[in-house]
Amino acid sequence: xxxxxxxxxxxxxxxxxxxxxxxxxxxxxxxxxxxxxxxxxxxxxxxxxxxxxxxxxxxxxxxxxxxxxxxxxxxxxxxxxxxxxxxxxxxxxxxxxxxxxxxxxxxxxxxxxxxxxxxxxxxxxxxxxxxxxxxxxxxxxxxxxxxxxxxxxxxxxxxxxxxxxxxxxxxxxxxxxxxxxxxxxxxxxxxxxxxxxxxxxxxxxxxxxxxxxxxxxxxxxxxxxxxxxxxxxxxxxxxxxxxxxxxxxxxxxxxxxxxxxxxxxxxxxxxxxxxxxxxxxxxxxxxxxxxxxxxxxxxxxxxxxxxxxxxxxxxxxxxxxxxxxxxxxxxxxxxxxxxxxxxxxxxxxxxxxxxxxxxxxxxxxxxxxxxxxxxxxxxxxxxx
Amino acid sequence: xxxxxxxxxxxxxxxxxxxxxxxxxxxxxxxxxxxxxxxxxxxxxxxxxxxxxxxxxxxxxxxxxxxxxxxxxxxxxxxxxxxxxxxxxxxxxxxxxxxxxxxxxxxxxxxxxxxxxxxxxxxxxxxxxxxxxxxxxxxxxxxxxxxxxxxxxxxxxxxxxxxxxxxxxxxxxxxxxxxxxxxxxxxxxxxxxxxxxxxxxxxxxxxxxxxxxxxxxxxxxxxxxxxxxxxxxxxxxxxxxxxxxxxxxxxxxxxxxxxxxxxxxxxxxxxxxxxxxxxxxxxxxxxxxxxxxxxxxxxxxxxxxxxxxxxxxxxxxxxxxxxxxxxxxxxxxxxxxxxxxxxxxxxxxxxxxxxxxxxxxxxxxxxxxxxxxxxxxxxxxxxx
Numbered sequence: 001x002x003x004x005x006x007x008x009x010x011x012x013x014x015x016x017x018x019x020x021x022x023x024x025x026x027x028x029x030x031x032x033x034x035x036x037x038x039x040x041x042x043x044x045x046x047x048x049x050x051x052x053x054x055x056x057x058x059x060x061x062x063x064x065x066x067x068x069x070x071x072x073x074x075x076x077x078x079x080x081x082x083x084x085x086x087x088x089x090x091x092x093x094x095x096x097x098x099x100x101x102x103x104x105x106x107x108x109x110x111x112x113x114x115x116x117x118x119x120x121x122x123x124x125x126x127x128x129x130x131x132x133x134x135x136x137x138x139x140x141x142x143x144x145x146x147x148x149x150x151x152x153x154x155x156x157x158x159x160x161x162x163x164x165x166x167x168x169x170x171x172x173x174x175x176x177x178x179x180x181x182x183x184x185x186x187x188x189x190x191x192x193x194x195x196x197x198x199x200x201x202x203x204x205x206x207x208x209x210x211x212x213x214x215x216x217x218x219x220x221x222x223x224x225x226x227x228x229x230x231x232x233x234x235x236x237x238x239x240x241x242x243x244x245x246x247x248x249x250x251x252x253x254x255x256x257x258x259x260x261x262x263x264x265x266x267x268x269x270x271x272x273x274x275x276x277x278x279x280x281x282x283x284x285x286x287x288x289x290x291x292x293x294x295x296x297x298x299x300x301x302x303x304x305x306x307x308x309x310x311x312x313x314x315x316x317x318x319x320x321x322x323x324x325x326x327x328x329x330x331x332x333x334x335x336x337x338x339x340x341x342x343x344x345x346x347x348x349x350x351x352x353x354x355x356x357x358x359x360x361x362x363x364x365x366x367x368x369x370x371x372x373x374x375x376x377x378x379x380x381x382x383x384x
Numbered sequence: 385x386x387x388x389x390x391x392x393x394x395x396x397x398x399x400x401x402x403x404x405x406x407x408x409x410x411x412x413x414x415x416x417x418x419x420x421x422x423x424x425x426x427x428x429x430x431x432x433x434x435x436x437x438x439x440x441x442x443x444x445x446x447x448x449x450x451x452x453x454x455x456x457x458x459x460x461x462x463x464x465x466x467x468x469x470x471x472x473x474x475x476x477x478x479x480x481x482x483x484x485x486x487x488x489x490x491x492x493x494x495x496x497x498x499x500x501x502x503x504x505x506x507x508x509x510x511x512x513x514x515x516x517x518x519x520x521x522x523x524x525x526x527x528x529x530x531x532x533x534x535x536x537x538x539x540x541x542x543x544x545x546x547x548x549x550x551x552x553x554x555x556x557x558x559x560x561x562x563x564x565x566x567x568x569x570x571x572x573x574x575x576x577x578x579x580x581x582x583x584x585x586x587x588x589x590x591x592x593x594x595x596x597x598x599x600x601x602x603x604x605x606x607x608x609x610x611x612x613x614x615x616x617x618x619x620x621x622x623x624x625x626x627x628x629x630x631x632x633x634x635x636x637x638x639x640x641x642x643x644x645x646x647x648x649x650x651x652x653x654x655x656x657x658x659x660x661x662x663x664x665x666x667x668x669x670x671x672x673x674x675x676x677x678x679x680x681x682x683x684x685x686x687x688x689x690x691x692x693x694x695x696x697x698x699x700x701x702x703x704x705x706x707x708x709x710x711x712x713x714x715x716x717x718x719x720x721x722x723x724x725x726x727x728x729x730x731x732x733x734x735x736x737x738x739x740x741x742x743x744x745x746x747x748x749x750x751x752x753x754x755x756x757x758x759x760x761x762x763x764x765x766x767x768x
Contacts, residue, residue, distance in 0.1 A: 001485040055439055060513045061467040064629040064759040074645055076624040078473040079465040083445040089462040093477055099484035101385040129444045240460040245448040261458055375448040
């Protein structure tokens, strides 16, 4: 398989972006990625665009207005989606396009505009991320799915309410040093626990916010990458797996089995072990999700995730820094953009360009992006 | 680039399918494709699923319920979309996955359930296939976009109302021999012209119907394909291009420039000329679209498309048989399935398995699939 590298990254400010439409958010990240790679749009062969929720974008195929607005016409574009893992699915698709020899340089865009629609509408739509025929129709909301997992995890392993809250506290702290993050204020465990209940045991501060935002990465073939930049970040491992759409058909509620399989594939392809990985981005849509990710990715045994956060192991400066950019929790989660945003952060970390949130000497990074409540998982491994 | 072949095809009955949900329609086509390839699901490495309109599927990511229902979990799946060219985008993605070496055997599914929602809702959603910010918001419907093209084409080239109608007549006639088609009854020019007006000059019988349906193709690497079947159909040419989302920004209204570019790419890659192509599937969502496709794909000069249909050149038995399966017009147009359905038909034609609609001795085929009103076009070339 031909090698593929990240040669440029861009990111919009995440948050409530009343000032920008979906296409404008996308452009913000695209412009920055082109500038970062020192490329003009004419040097891009194609775009792969990840927008998850067309209902919120109003457009049937939201990549069309983005393609026109950024000026890529008449070059190829397609939309890729896998719920909240849409951005990583788009990167995987671009990797395949380049590795197959069809393209040399591909611009991957992830974008979502979530705060324009009334919150009840968005809550309703997000609920339909779960199975509509058998589960959503009985009243489950998106936090409800993860709340069930949290309850079961606490029951089986003694994971505490405080440990869940510590994930939010860490990620808010990390986001202080991320100028693109939606929330840049410290919180503490008490504040998380005392915030309004969303779905027991998850309170408001256990949940990632609704976010507008976009991110872009430019991928290139080995030959082109070496001409474009001296600091290629190689995408050396790719893994992805799926699980049943209905949670009631899952073998377990205390983890996402697809994460395990995706990690196995990616680490085998990249030929790395857990010890080799210096910096990690995981899909912390809810605090319990980050704790389960530690375990599912094999950084500790099942049930020990709570200990990892409590002992500070996953802080910047810890043994295994996780979500140095603030994660979905504090950086924000514009669903189609999130996987691309993770790739942006890992790239910056491996280049040593992450400023105050830099993980010192990071050479190998991993991103973990979950579609809905584990229906799909994508793991990417990156190397300096 | 590594060679990729179609080794199995499957198709659901197209039509108003009150008896089947989206996942059940998908299964219908998947089962047939596996049986056709004589493969079990365990021999499939991944699925790529094309469903265009999540609003109609109700699901945020409609590939998830399909993946669970057909039983592909925990293997990889992703959703690909490009409006009405979704099916072809999915095939292109699978091709990239195999040619890159990531997969050996990929199942591509295209499915859409359009008749469950009230027709005004579907009309509204389809209208949002056009640009929502600048054009749809002023009242354009989907037929309206193509009606503007028809009017301009008639004005510039003298294309007649009767010639438009002849496209519908031909495709209805072809569908008589397609057991999967939605409409299997002959019509005549008078009936088309006298049917209710939809958007001048297009009447009801100039428009493809709303359709429920699914189609599936199994793609395989060269090594695997030769083990699976003796009648591989090679996907030798791929082309795709885009155009502005807003029609008002287009250079022309009498054709889809992206079709021209996509054909050029695909024919170059497959190393074929127009004379080599024996059978063609084009995107006839409206009668004018088929006439423009003849021209844009270069089978005649711009403005001469009306003559091609009038002289019978594009009938089965003519010099250039187009839409032998009845096309979108009579076979039906479940949008996410259409591109995959075109690949199914070309495969059957090149295998000599098309029954009464067989194009004698067909060795090279082409499919042409349009996203929305030309925002994207995918052209594939196939060889026996």
